Structure formats: structure tokens, C-alpha cells
Amino acid sequence: MADQLAVQRTMISAYEDGRSEPKLLTLKKLSDMLEVGVEELLEHDIEKLGRRAIQKRKLNILTIATDANDNENITMVPQKASAGYLNGFADPEYIEELPQFHLPNLPKNATYRAFELAGDSMLPLIPGTIVIGEYVDQLTNIKSGKTYVLVTQTEGVVYKRVFNYLSENGKLFLVSDNEHYKPFEVKGEDVLEVWESKAFISTDFPNPGDKKKSLTLEDLGEMIKDIQADLRRIKG
Template sequence: MILAKNIRFLRTQAGMTQTDLADKLGLQRTMISAYEDGRSEPKLATLAVISGLFIVSIDELINHDIEQFGRRASQAKDIKVLAVTVDRKDRENISMVGQKASAGYLNGFADPEYVETLPQFHLPTLASNATYRAFELSGDSMLPLVPGTIVIGAYVEQLKDIKSGKTYVLVTATEGVVYKRVFNYLEENGKLFLVSDNEHYKPYDLRGEDVLEVWEAKAFISTDFPNPKDKTKPATLDEISAMILDLKSEILRLRK
């Protein structure tokens, strides 16, 4: 019953209703009620999402009474459960997350059985010392990469290793799967600033605790070749930096 008690405690501590938590997990409210009453237990994939949502390890969720004894001092916030598949030669596959699969990936990203259902492929030109995953873009916020482009990312184990100005695919509990240029302000305010290369999209911030997985963009696959007559250009780094400064100034103004 420790798991049931912990889920109820963490949910109420976060000011969330059962419906709120159900929406974030993609489940019915009755399932959250069953978890908290001990009538049912979450699958590993759902446990992984709960773990990322409340910044608590799966082991602590299952075995430690958080309400009675508090959080463990040795809690490692950046630990993630990563599911991979291998081929007959024991080489890691690149799992492909399509546009239609992105919603299901939020619940299944830590479940090896789910990951096995995704399309798998190899790219021999990529370095062999990393784990890769491929994500299909669904919007035009990162022009000149168009919708349908497949971005291949290398797994980033810890949020602190995110390099400001680089592009990443982020799997998040609040925004779903997004591909953005990221600026790392975790040490300053516990947040990341996400910026689109298409200047028509405004940047926004994201709490570190809402990030479930991070993949640094290393390559992309597209059937659309750049059109030299297309005058739509991505924002430059100087323009992105200016947008970030404007955003931070606006946030400071609103706080006063």
C-alpha cells in the first residue's frame, strides 16, 4: 500500500485533483482512484511518468513512505528509465516515434515492450557511443525543417548537460514531445527556455521537473529539399538571444 499512499500524497501536495493527474497520464480518473485505493497498480511505463512528474525515483515510490519519512536525501533527480531494443548482432536500434505515436510515447517511453512496437532502423554514419531515437516533426516552428522531417537525437542522461543554444527533442509531462532550441537556466531558476527558429512562435519556459527525456539533435531525414525562393528564414542566434532577453524582462515586469 506504500505506492498507493505515495501517489495520493504527491498528488495532493502538488495541488492536483485526480482528474488533473489522469489528464497528465492519459488515463481515466477512475484509474487514478484505483491506484490510490490500492485496487490497481500502474504499469512500469506509467510509473516512469509519475516518477518524472513528481521528481521521485521509482524505487522510492514503491518502497519508501514519503509522507511519513519525507524525501530521501540521496534522491537523484536526473535518473531516468531508458528502454532500448537491439538487433541480432546486439547493436542498439534507433526507435522511430512518428507524429501519431507521440501521445502514446508519453506513457510507453520507459516500457521495453512498447518501444519494441515502434519502427526500428540503423544509420551507420552515427557515432556508436550513444543511444539514439528518431522523432517525426509535426509543426513548422523549427523552419527550415518542415513537418514530417525526422530528427534523430542522442540521449542526454542529465539535464545539466543541456548546452544553451543547441536543439533538442524534449519529452515532457506538460507539453508532450517538442523539438526546440534550448537555453539552460536550471541553476538560475530551475527552468529551461524553449525557443523556435521560426520567429512567428514565441519562446516559453519549462520547469526542469517536467522533463522526462532529452535527446540532442544529431541528424535529420527529410524528403523536402530547401526551396531557394522560400523567404521564410529561421531566427538567428542573435535574434533568439534578443527574444530571450525580452521575455525575461517581461517576466520581471509582471512580477513587480
């Protein structure tokens, strides 16, 4: 560590004992070595609260497809391709093989991707519905209560309502609009891509006589509080 920081070995002991404080350049080198943000290194109690998801993240290069006029296409990820997408999302050749299309009336200053839903966890959107998401480059930009498509190492490609607890415990809380499915947590470091839902395409037309009860954000918030209280009791 002393060699990598370009300081004397005795200086490392001085840092540990509190007899000396590293200079800003040394702090930057140290945070790079430990792969954490400077803010986390200085202010976050890792021993008590665990690692934060807003630690330094490797830069993701987003692979996109364009048409003959160099306009971005919307790449569609069908249900059958979702498993392969985990390995191929950064591969230009893989992305080019997926279906491409355009949609009018979407802002031009963003990148979009379409994902075909599987299962009924997000009713009233039925299986086969295509959700169009706008790329979110920073996890900290996730807004609690909004719906997102998350590409994760642990859960695969999922479409859920997300509650952001990254600054507290480094995790995202994922909730289904269908109350028969249990919420679950995902670590920030396991998230590969985030797409904020902006539109959807469905062959299912709404029936005015079908008055299914839908959960409100207040209902979901209370559910999360109850689950977190249960987890604290179990840990206790």
C-alpha cells in the same frame, strides 16, 4: 525525522537553531529524505530562488531495442505515436512495437531515437521531418542554443531550441525557430527525456532561390532578455 536520521529529537532543534551542524552522513540522509541534492540543501536559497532542477532525480532506465546481433536500433516515434510515448517510453514491449532502423556514420558509443516533427514551429524543417536525437542523461548537460527533442509531462514531445537556466531558476527556456511562435518555459522536474539533435531525414529538398530569413542565436538571446524583462515587470 529524528528517527529516520538516527539522532535525538533535541538534535533536530539544534540544527534548526544553528547550535549544531549535522555530520556528512546525516546531511546525506537528510538530502535523500527531502529529495534534493546536498549542494542545493547547503548553498541554494530555496525561499528566494525556488527549487533547482538539478536536485536529486530518480534514475531513469532507458529502454532500447536491439537487432539479432545485439546492436542498438534507432527507435522511431511517429507523430501519431507521440502521445502514447509519454506513457510507454519505459515499457520494453511498447518500444519494440515502434519502427526500428539503422543509420551509418553515427558514433557507436551513444543511444539514438528518431522523432517525426509535427507543425511548422521549427522552419525550415517541415512537418514530417524525422529528427534523430542522441540521449542526454543529465539535464545539466543541455547546451544553450542547441536544438533538442524534449519529452515532458506538461508539453508532450517537443522539438525546440533550448536555453538552460536550471542553475538560476530550475527551468528550461524553449524557443521556436519560427518567430511566429512564442517561447515558453518548462520546469526541470517535468522533463522525462532529453535527446540532442544530431541528424534529420526530410523529403523536402532545399531550394537555392528560397532565401527565408532565419533567426540567429543573437536574435534569440535578445528575444529571451526582452521576455524575461516583461515577466519581471508583470510580477513587479
